Amino acid sequence: MRFNQLKLLLEHFVSCRKAMQAMYRRLELNADSERVRMLLAYLQHQEKENAEHLEDFISQAKQEVLDTWTDIRLEQDLPAKIAKISQPANMSSDDVASLALETSEQSLALLRVAKDELSMLGARQFIGNLIEHQEKRQQQMVHATHRLDDI
Numbered sequence: 001m002r003f004n005q006l007k008l009l010l011e012h013f014v015s016c017r018k019a020m021q022a023m024y025r026r027l028e029l030n031a032d033s034e035r036v037r038m039l040l041a042y043l044q045h046q047e048k049e050n051a052e053h054l055e056d057f058i059s060q061a062k063q064e065v066l067d068t069w070t071d072i073r074l075e076q077d078l079p080a081k082i083a084k085i086s087q088p089a090n091m092s093s094d095d096v097a098s099l100a101l102e103t104s105e106q107s108l109a110l111l112r113v114a115k116d117e118l119s120m121l122g123a124r125q126f127i128g129n130l131i132e133h134q135e136k137r138q139q140q141m142v143h144a145t146h147r148l149d150d151i
Helices: 006-030 034-059 078-084 093-117 121-150
Strands: none
Touching: 006 034, 006 078, 006 093, 006 121, 034 093, 034 121, 078 093, 093 121
């Protein structure tokens, strides 16, 4: 379906983050390195918190913002693509960090398109705030990865 309400788009974004959490768990079970397992456990925790925060954020939004119609086609297979991602057992923390940034950027791309396409100012601001929060979380993840490398 081409036209979707903003609420559906946001729920799709949450499902992408939950798929990322499941991916990190799968990778953690397969990882050889204790450092990589620690990073993957951290990322799981972050994505769990992120999904919970997003659900709270959505529940606090004004109904007229959530009911806004968008002309954006959802990439339904993104959670499925995330579910199929695998890495070798000897993956490095850099491999994990790159994968985390790449998958996060893929899911954020949908929100960026939505922000550019929305005409309702309140909806644009809502999505803009959400994008800003997600970008800060990405920066925290990168900093945490670097701190782990320093240990």
